Amino acid sequence: MSVDQATVRRIARLARLSLSEADVAPLQGELNAILKFVEALESVDVDGIEPMTSVMPMKLRLRADVVNDGENVAGVTKNAPQSEDGFFLVPKVVE
Amino acid sequence: MAKLDLNNLTLAGARDSLRARDYSAQELTEAHLEAMEKARALNAFIVETPEQARAMAKAADARLAKGEAGPLEGIPLGIKDLYCTQGVATTAGSHILEGFVPQYESTVSSQLWRDGAVMLGKLNLDEFAMGSSNETSHFGAVTSPWRRQGSNVALVPGGSSGGSAAAVAARLCLGATATDTGGSIRQPAAFTGTVGIKPTYGRCSRWGIVAFASSLDQAGPIARNVRDTAILLRSMAGFDPKDSTSVDRPVPDYEAALGSSIKGKTIGIPKEYRVDGMSPDIEALWQQGIAWLRAAGANIVDITLPHTAHALPAYYIVAPAEASSNLARYDGVRYGLREQGRDIVDMYEKTRAAGFGKEVRRRIMIGTYVLSAGYYDAYYLRAQKIRTLIKRDFEQAFAAGVDAILTPATPSAAFGIGEKSDADPIEMYLNDVFTVTVNMAGLPGLVVPAGLSAEGLPLGLQLIGRPFEEETLFTLAQVIEEAAPKVGLPEAWWG
Numbered sequence: 322m323s324v325d326q327a328t329v330r331r332i333a334r335l336a337r338l339s340l341s342e343a344d345v346a347p348l349q350g351e352l353n354a355i356l357k358f359v360e361a362l363e364s365v366d367v368d369g370i371e372p373m374t375s376v377m378p379m380k381l382r383l384r385a386d387v388v389n390d391g392e393n394v395a396g397v398t399k400n401a402p403q404s405e406d407g408f409f410l411v412p413k414v415v416e
Numbered sequence: 417m418a419k420l421d422l423n424n425l426t427l428a429g430a431r432d433s434l435r436a437r438d439y440s441a442q443e444l445t446e447a448h449l450e451a452m453e454k455a456r457a458l459n460a461f462i463v464e465t466p467e468q469a470r471a472m473a474k475a476a477d478a479r480l481a482k483g484e485a486g487p488l489e490g491i492p493l494g495i496k497d498l499y500c501t502q503g504v505a506t507t508a509g510s511h512i513l514e515g516f517v518p519q520y521e522s523t524v525s526s527q528l529w530r531d532g533a534v535m536l537g538k539l540n541l542d543e544f545a546m547g548s549s550n551e552t553s554h555f556g557a558v559t560s561p562w563r564r565q566g567s568n569v570a571l572v573p574g575g576s577s578g579g580s581a582a583a584v585a586a587r588l589c590l591g592a593t594a595t596d597t598g599g600s601i602r603q604p605a606a607f608t609g610t611v612g613i614k615p616t617y618g619r620c621s622r623w624g625i626v627a628f629a630s631s632l633d634q635a636g637p638i639a640r641n642v643r644d645t646a647i648l649l650r651s652m653a654g655f656d657p658k659d660s661t662s663v664d665r666p667v668p669d670y671e672a673a674l675g676s677s678i679k680g681k682t683i684g685i686p687k688e689y690r691v692d693g694m695s696p697d698i699e700a701l702w703q704q705g706i707a708w709l710r711a712a713g714a715n716i717v718d719i720t721l722p723h724t725a726h727a728l729p730a731y732y733i734v735a736p737a738e739a740s741s742n743l744a745r746y747d748g749v750r751y752g753l754r755e756q757g758r759d760i761v762d763m764y765e766k767t768r769a770a771g772f773g774k775e776v777r778r779r780i781m782i783g784t785y786v787l788s789a790g791y792y793d794a795y796y797l798r799a800q801k802i803r804t805l806i807k808r809d810f811e812q813a814f815a816a817g818v819d820a821i822l823t824p825a826t827p828s829a830a831f832g833i834g835e836k837s838d839a840d841p842i843e844m845y846l847n848d849v850f851t852v853t854v855n856m857a858g859l860p861g862l863v864v865p866a867g868l869s870a871e872g873l874p875l876g877l878q879l880i881g882r883p884f885e886e887e888t889l890f891t892l893a894q895v896i897e898e899a900a901p902k903v904g905l906p907e908a909w910w911g
Contacts, residue, residue: 336780362798362799365726365798373801413759
């Protein structure tokens with residue numbers, strides 16, 4: 322499989338990466354090189370093989386359903402590019 | 417009396433001398449701060465923390481005086497800048513996290529401070545640990561302390577833990593933390609003549625370490641010999657309820673395993689690791705390694721790991737897929753860079769395009785593509801099935817009685833900065849051909865220096881073990897370390 326330029330633009334949109342027109346063709350070439358590299362996997366017989374979900378056999382632990390962290394608004398927002406009164410500020414989302 | 421050389425110690429030696437009060441933790445730290453400052457040309461550190469180091473060394477001296485020394489009391493270490501350090505900038509080698517100051521400490525680094533270690537600073541790395549040469553760092557490439565014989569061409573230290581490996585080899589610190597997703601501890605260790613171990617998945621907590629590919633990422637140490645590496649892993653490993661994949665089992669005293677007999681151990685030699693284009697130096701080194709282990713009493717058996725060739729392509733589906741998901745959090749809202757946009761989506765897109773470097777953007781794109789509707793089964797699901805097959809290969813070898821597997825660490829010695837073409841990402845990816853299988857199977861893997869290339873550069877061998885049998889790897893690695901001609905350390909040409 323290989324990607325065309327429209328697909329490159331669509332994937333960039335899905336990944337929330339702005340792409341200049343000049344970037345599209347080189348990126349298409351690089352992505353196709355990687356896709357060609359992984360093509361070999363198509364020949365592997367995976368019939369009846371379970372996909373791996375956990376590399377070490379383990380059962381995910383559940384913790385008690387209690388509040389055990391929090392009350393740290395200043396710490397949480399400390400690194401925000403823009404914040405006010407303990408909230409993160411973003412461009413207007415709802416008109 | 418000649419001035420005591422405090423920059424040419426082993427970690428174990430420094431630990432013992434500090435306890436004997438031969439010198440103070442503050443003297444040892446000063447010597448390393450000076451070395452770090454003189455070695456700025458290597459660009460191994462992104463952030464230097466001399467004030468913190470002095471305060472920690474002073475506290476270490478107080479504990480040493482009271483006889484309350486921890487296992488790493490007063491030992492100066494470097495921390496890969498993928499580990500969040502409270503109050504100290506953490507960048508992951510990326511512009512998008514520039515200026516980020518964590519409000520918390522990663523579990524692994526907190527255990528090092530608990531045991532008395534001293535932090536010298538944060539070490540350079542490939543951006544978000546994506547690379548095999550440390551050239552993708554936003555803060556510039558790291559120059560290896562090693563050079564080819566009779567040449568002053570700047571070489572890469574490997575990656576992604578390039579700063580860690582370079583700093584350890586250049587004697588700027590006694591050991592360093594690193595992380596390994598596809599070979600990022602072991603390949604730089606091989607390139608710099610140092611020892612590195614990627615422990616079993618779940619052995620070290622991932623909490624507070626910037627995530628790349630969560631099902632593959634593991635923390636581990638790099639140091640100048642096997643014993644020092646074993647000492648560091650004991651402090652770094654352990655159960656952490658804050659990491660849901662952390663394994664709750666006791667941490668052995670890895671150092672105590674050193675020196676055990678390897679008589680009767682069965683070492684597997686996988687024929688699939690003999691790849692086209694492998695340098696004759698590497699092939700010879702591998703044969704030499706086999707001979708050393710045999711001479712020490714190990715049984716050598718040929719084994720087959722038939723799905724080996726599929727590991728690297730499958731990795732380049734699984735790792736980018738997980739990365740595209742993990743890196744979705746960098747959106748200009750909660751931390752790091754923000755670029756202004758005409759609306760919120762435009763803000764996200766501009767921030768991420770400006771904040772991520774080329775290799776990271778490329779991997780996010782591939783990851784997004786293989787997870788997108790219509791392609792998920794063909795790529796991601798198939799890769800996860802192949803991962804099951806790769807792991808099964810190892811399980812069959814272990815079930816047949818193999819205790820550990822010996823392979824080359826890398827297909828070649830270190831290459832020059834800028835030598836690998838940027839337009840063909842695959843050329844760089846091939847560096848990890850021998851290491852990536854271990855991450856795919858979650859197993860422990862250790863790299864130990866074993867010789868020099870024809871050009872005088874270090875070469876390493878890799879030992880792969882059964883899950884949670886890191887002790888066996890340390891024991892075997894020390895046999896190789898003792899049998900091998902001394903690789904040594906590079907001359908300090910940098911200042």
